[in-house]
Amino acid sequence: MLGRLNHVAIAVPDLEAATKSYRNTLGATVSAPKDMPEHGVTVVFVELENTKIELLQPLGENSPIQGFVDKNVSGGMHHICYEVDDLAAARDQLTADGARVLGSGEPKIGAHGKPVLFLHPKDFSGTLIELEQT
Numbered sequence: 001m002l003g004r005l006n007h008v009a010i011a012v013p014d015l016e017a018a019t020k021s022y023r024n025t026l027g028a029t030v031s032a033p034k035d036m037p038e039h040g041v042t043v044v045f046v047e048l049e050n051t052k053i054e055l056l057q058p059l060g061e062n063s064p065i066q067g068f069v070d071k072n073v074s075g076g077m078h079h080i081c082y083e084v085d086d087l088a089a090a091r092d093q094l095t096a097d098g099a100r101v102l103g104s105g106e107p108k109i110g111a112h113g114k115p116v117l118f119l120h121p122k123d124f125s126g127t128l129i130e131l132e133q134t
C-alpha cells in the first residue's frame with residue numbers, strides 16, 4: 001500500500017522564525033507561506049533532495065494543531081506523509097483491518113492540491129499518518 005515518504009511535518013508556534021532557521025541557519029530552500037483555512041494551518045515546504053519538510057503554524061480559532069502547539073511550545077514533529085496510488089482503496093483496506101481514519105473518512109485536498117486522509121496515531125505507534133494520493 002505505502003509508496004514513498006512524501007514529507008515529514010513539524011508544527012511550530014512561529015512560522016517566520018522556523019522559516020528563518022531552515023533558510024538561514026540550515027541553508028535550505030523554503031517555499032512562500034500558504035494559508036490553508038480549510039485545514040486551519042499556514043504551511044511552508046522545505047525542499048530537500050529526497051523529500052520535503054512541511055512546517056505548519058496554526059491558522060484561525062479552531063486550528064486542529066493548536067492543542068499540539070500548546071503542548072509542544074517549541075514545536076514538534078506532527079505527522080508523516082506517505083504516498084499511495086489509490087486513496088479510496090487504501091482507506092477501505094485500512095478500515096477493514098480496524099484502523100481509524102480521522103474525520104468523515106472522505107479525502108480532503110491537501111497542501112499539494114492532492115487528496116489526503118489522516119489515520120489515528122493510536123493505531124500506528126503514536127504517529128499521526130497522512131496518506132496522499134499521487
Ligand code: CO
Nearest residue numbers: 009054081130
Ligand atoms: Co502533511
